[in-house]
Amino acid sequence: MKRNEEHLRRLTREREGESICEFAREFDTRQVDTWIIRAVYEQLQCHLSHVHPxxxxxxxxxxxxxxxxxxxxxxxxxxxxxxxRTGRSLDGSDSNPYFGKVETAADLVMFFQGQPHCRSAEW
Structure with a gap:
């Protein structure tokens, strides 16, 4: 476990000054919902807050x-x-082209981009 934390701390040092801005620039925001980009970034960040907030x-x-x-x-x-957070449903995820293929943070964004809106979230 300690080795994993050392690896994550090294990544943090190497990426000093980077933020969600660099992450978001990797996506075509005319094609990808920015709420999904933000939610994925922040939830991943939350799960790594024990290393760096x-x-x-x-x-x-x-x-x-x-x-x-x-x-x-x-x-x-x-x-x-x-x-x-995004109002995207996980129902029917087995028909998503990214189902079982999510390896990167970008893949996770694209997986949710391919999911339908929850009925309760539709206006």
């Missing part, structure tokens, strides 16, 4: 290898939190 996430970060997240973090916590 403003952990700098990059779109190409591999969720398991680089950010040291596990399936419970991703499937139970982060996915449900992003679902609630």
């Amino acid at each position: 403003a952990f700098p996430i990059r779109a190409r970060d591999r969720l398991k290898e680089d950010l040291q997240l596990d399936d419970v973090d991703l499937d139970i916590d982060i996915a449900q939190e992003v679902e609630q």
Whole structure:
């Protein structure tokens, strides 16, 4: 566990000064919902707050290898939190082209981009 934290602290030092701005620039915001970009960034950051309160996430970060997240973090916590924040439903996710293929933070954004709005969230 200590080795994982050292890895994450090193990433934090290497990325000093980076913020959600650099993360968001990796997406075409005419095609991708900015609420999803923000929600994914902030929820990943929240799960890494034990390392640094403003952990700098990059779109190409591999969720398991680089950010040291596990399936419970991703499937139970982060996915449900992003679902609630964005109004995107996880229903029917098995038909999403990113289903079972989410490896990076960018993939997670695109997965949620491909999910339908929750009925209660539609106006």
